[in-house]
Amino acid sequence: GQQVMQIPQYQHVQEGEDFTTYCNSSTTLSNIQWYKQRPGGHPVFLIQLVKSGEVKKQKRLTFQFGEAKKNSSLHITATQTTDVGTYFCAGRSGTYKYIFGTGTRLKVLA
């Protein structure tokens, strides 16, 4: 079945440093979504990418969808303490099953 892996599992950065998490699917995806979960909270939708090679930006966050539509990345420039949380990618592959990645937990040290 479809599997979605994320690396790294954990990342500690100093405030102001950049951060990147990578998402890799075993199958070609129809689209990919990114969610953020604050500690003790629930996942909240950030963005969706649909087109091969698509790049979208939200302030300090840059999202990319790979050319083969099997991988994606989230890059945060100049992290802030408000960026703390776990970032998940979620992919759909021809069905209505939204399979989530394993997540990357980000800690930002002030």
Place this chain on the structure above:
Amino acid sequence: NAGVTQTPKFQVLKTGQSMTLQCAQDMNHEYMSWYRQDPGMGLRLIHYSVGAGITDQGEVPNGYNVSRSTTEDFPLRLLSAAPSQTSVYFCASGINSGANVLTFGAGSRLTVL
């Protein structure tokens, strides 16, 4: 709008007991789903539904039943709880389209002793 409401927030069960986790949404979403979250495992899909009367299995369906008699409600049933079902459970709903943005409930933390 309340969004997606899950009850209870916390529950402790003994092995072999049964219970139902409730999920209700007031956004007229056709798509509803249940995930469990365990440390290091991310969110794993248990069951999902694309509309009233239609349900299907996700990645980890064993030990769980669902039904969808109305658009608003999607309860998750544990027939005979096991310690391996100790987890945080999230219900999520979406419009039901190719661009299905999921709205999550606050979660239900279940402990099985």
